[in-house]
Amino acid sequence: MRVYGYGGKVVKVNLSSGRVAVEDTPRDFVDAVGGKMFAARFFHEHVRPEDPFDPDNVLMLAAGPACGTRLPMASKLGLYFISPLTNLFGESYMGGNIMAEMKWAGVDAIIVTGRSDRPVYIYIHDYDVEIRDAGDLWGLTTSEAERRIKEEVGYADASVAVIGPAGEKLVRFANVSHNSTGEGRESKAGRLGAGAVMGSKRLKAIAVKASGRGVEVYDEDGLARLARRVVGKISEDPIGTGAKNYRTYGTPGxxxxxxxxxxxxxxxxxxxxxxxxxxxxxxxxxxxxxxxxxxxxxxxxxxxxxxxxxxxxxxxxxxxxxxxxxxxxxxxxxxxxxxxxxxxxxxxxxxxxxxxxxxxxxxxxxxxxxxxxxxxxxxxxxxxxxxxxxxxxxxxxxxxxxxxxxxxxxxxxxxxGLEDIAVHVKGLSPPGYDPRVLNTMALEYCVSDRGADHLRMTAYAYEILGKLEGLKGPEDVVAFLVDVEDRNIVADSMILCRFSRFIYGWGEVVEALRCITGVERGVEDLRKAANEARTRIRLLNIARGLKPEVDDDLPPRFYNEAVEFQGKTYRLERGEVRRMVREYYRLRGWDGRGYPREGLGRPA
CATH class of the missing domain: 1.10.569.10 (Aldehyde Ferredoxin Oxidoreductase Protein, subunit A, domain 2)
Known part of the structure; x- marks a missing residue:
């Protein structure tokens, strides 16, 4: 059977032994779509490091079928690992062009294990893979290191993912940088410490160069029509897409x-x-x-x-x-x-x-x-x-x-001795959406597998834009957000930028997958796959010590300290938060304490 939409190869590098293997992309990668849903299965079944800095920890860089095609906003690369910040499953995404370069080089994923005895970087030119010495690069900033690597490989347009001194020093929230040559085009896999995992492996960078461009898809004409429709949707900027705001101001809008x-x-x-x-x-x-x-x-x-x-x-x-x-x-x-x-x-x-x-x-x-x-x-x-x-x-x-x-x-x-004033969930600090004001963020922070995170459900965007106002009560709100999270899990497997959330509904997702891969997957099939991935990550995290009854909660200050703003007092009631959390558990098919039941599915 011919497989469309995929590069066709997975690169495996063991830095302890120096062994490199270029293997056919496994069937379960295709079945899982790619990206996050494949990583969830792989880590749940195969990755068991005692400590995130152990050589046994895996660093996976994975694309999805949409990457490198003409589909707009398919512009993210997923990095997956056990996080040194939370000791749980880690996922972080970077933009730029590295995901397209990987696909054009015929590579769907790069899986790195082991630890080198000296600083190195990995260079992939199509299916030719080298482990190169990085002794002269160790200690350099991200821009200096990326410039030097591009000079060494001889391609100014090579795509490079690189760490800075913080990653080398195993700072637990060190990031991975791309397009870092000081021109102001940087993209980061920012959260959860992927840079520290690279540093623990003595891996300064991964550089990729493709000889050609393009990915073979099943229905090029159909994909072109969908791409035009998506661009038109963005250009029209219907209320709530955020397109005009992002174009004009960027995220500071x-x-x-x-x-x-x-x-x-x-x-x-x-x-x-x-x-x-x-x-x-x-x-x-x-x-x-x-x-x-x-x-x-x-x-x-x-x-x-x-x-x-x-x-x-x-x-x-x-x-x-x-x-x-x-x-x-x-x-x-x-x-x-x-x-x-x-x-x-x-x-x-x-x-x-x-x-x-x-x-x-x-x-x-x-x-x-x-x-x-x-x-x-x-x-x-x-x-x-x-x-x-x-x-x-x-x-x-x-x-x-x-x-x-x-x-x-x-x-x-x-x-x-500052635990009473520290603000975090599961070891991850919050972004800029105070849950005392945006109450749906209380749910997202509690149940997110990353911790105090805003990008699994993106509840803030729906609450800010009034998209939850027609729902009848907390149960309807939670059901709506679970559906959004499922769609985001599929998007993180294709891989689409999160800012596509109001552009790609389920209909566009299904059509994109058909045009790219030739496989017809219905909405319920994709929802089931997303729930399975979510539950696999949950089981992995519980095996790593997550205690839902303790960890699926907010820091005390969010409950104990009300805030005043423009004459109004904002406070969170813990009982209401726990009610939403229990409803989330129910919809995921987990028990009332947050532990998955037998199997990986949600209740019929």
């Missing part, structure tokens, strides 16, 4: 709602909204700092914004972004009012290779503890960019107190 509605937290979750709203207004950012827009492979949104600082102490700073979450993490949680300073902090994080969300939370917890007299650290305070820059550099290099900060909020809080 979310600041309009966050600052007006109050879900943009500040002063380490002590406030909702920000006293510096004017300086963080997206119109100001667009007029003063944005120079041009950039897009990932085959994406008509062009949500990336190149920021250039042209005056003041941070003059010369150039960065893609800062994204909404980075502005929240440093401008909100750390009370930094100066956008140029936030851009500078963003640039430093990018070069050193750390997740800006976790880093911003770690820095803000530190400043909050200093302010409360719980931590002795002279010369550090909220609102001071230099304080935060020093904390970033100390954490990324594990210098001084940075050695503790590099462990992430949860471990740092435990060691420093």
């Amino acid at each position: 979310t600041l309009f709602a966050g600052l007006a509605k109050g879900f943009f937290s500040s002063h380490y979750f002590g406030r909702c909204g920000s006293p510096y709203a004017e300086s963080l207004n997206p119109e100001v950012l667009r007029e003063r700092f944005y120079k041009r827009s950039v897009a990932c492979y085959n994406c008509p949104l062009s949500c990336g914004k190149i920021t250039v600082v042209e005056e003041g102490p941070y003059k010369g700073t150039r960065v893609k972004g800062p994204e909404y979450e980075t502005i929240f993490a440093f401008g909100g949680l750390n009370d930094i009012a100066d956008y140029a300073a936030i851009a500078k902090i963003n640039r430093v994080c990018d070069e050193l290779g750390v997740d800006t969300i976790e880093m911003g939370n770690v820095a803000a917890l530190t400043l909050y503890a200093v302010e409360k007299g719980r931590l002795k650290l002279e010369g550090f305070r909220f609102g001071d960019p230099e304080s935060v820059l020093r904390l970033v550099e100390m954490a990324a290099t594990r210098d001084g107190i940075g050695d503790k900060l590099a462990e992430g909020v949860a471990r740092f809080a435990r060691e420093a």
Whole structure:
């Protein structure tokens, strides 16, 4: 049987032995669609490291059938691993063009195991795979290392995924960077510490170059018609797609709602909204700092914004972004009012290779503890960019107190006796959607397999845009969000950008898979597959020590501390949150405590 839409090969590299194998893409990869649903099966059945830094941990880079085709917004590569930050299943996604380059090289996935006895990088040119020495690259920033690798392989357009010094130092929230050559086109696999997993393997980078372009699909004409329809949908920008907002402002367009509605937290979750709203207004950012827009492979949104600082102490700073979450993490949680300073902090994080969300939370917890007299650290305070820059550099290099900060909020809080004021779920710190204001985010943070995460259900987007208002009660809301999560799991297997959520409904997903692969898969079949993947990840996490009755909950501050915003008091009732969580369990086919029942399916 001919298989359309796939590269056809999986590259396996064992860094301990130096063995390289290029194998046919297994049937279960195709059956699982690709990306996340294949990773869920693979990790559930095969991956059992005692510690995320053990050589037995697997780093998988996987594409999906839509990657590298003409389908718009199929512009993400999935990285899968056991997270050193949470000790649970880790997934992180990067944009750019590396996913297309892999597919054009005939590669659906790269699976890395073992640990090298020296720094190395992997170079894949079509089916030719080399493990190359990276001794001269170890210690370099992401942009320096990527430039050198492109020079060495002889292709300026090679796609490179690289770590910075933070990954080498095993900072538990180190990221993986792509397009990092300092031109402002960076993409990151930001959350959960994939960069630290690479560092533990002494793997500086993975570089990919394809000789050709294109992926053979089943129905090219049908896919072309669907692509035109999708582009038309984006161009029309019907209410709620967010296309115009993303094109104009990038993700910082979310600041309009966050600052007006109050879900943009500040002063380490002590406030909702920000006293510096004017300086963080997206119109100001667009007029003063944005120079041009950039897009990932085959994406008509062009949500990336190149920021250039042209005056003041941070003059010369150039960065893609800062994204909404980075502005929240440093401008909100750390009370930094100066956008140029936030851009500078963003640039430093990018070069050193750390997740800006976790880093911003770690820095803000530190400043909050200093302010409360719980931590002795002279010369550090909220609102001071230099304080935060020093904390970033100390954490990324594990210098001084940075050695503790590099462990992430949860471990740092435990060691420093700050657990009562630390804010995290399952070891992952929250993004910029306060659940006291956006109540559906309480459910998402509780049940997400990543922890305090906003991208499994993207509940915030539906609540902000009023798409939940017609639903009758909490049970209907949970059912709606479970369906969204199922569709997102399939999207993470194809792999589509999350900003396609209002563009690709189930109908478009089914049609895309048929046109690309030639396989007819109905909505219920895909929902069943998504639920199975979700349950496999749940079983894996429980085997790794997850205790749902304890871990599927919010930090005490979200329940105990109400916040005021524009004359209104916002508070969370734990009973209501637990009601939503139990309904989620029921719809997933799990028992009332959150443990999956026999089998992998949901109830009939």
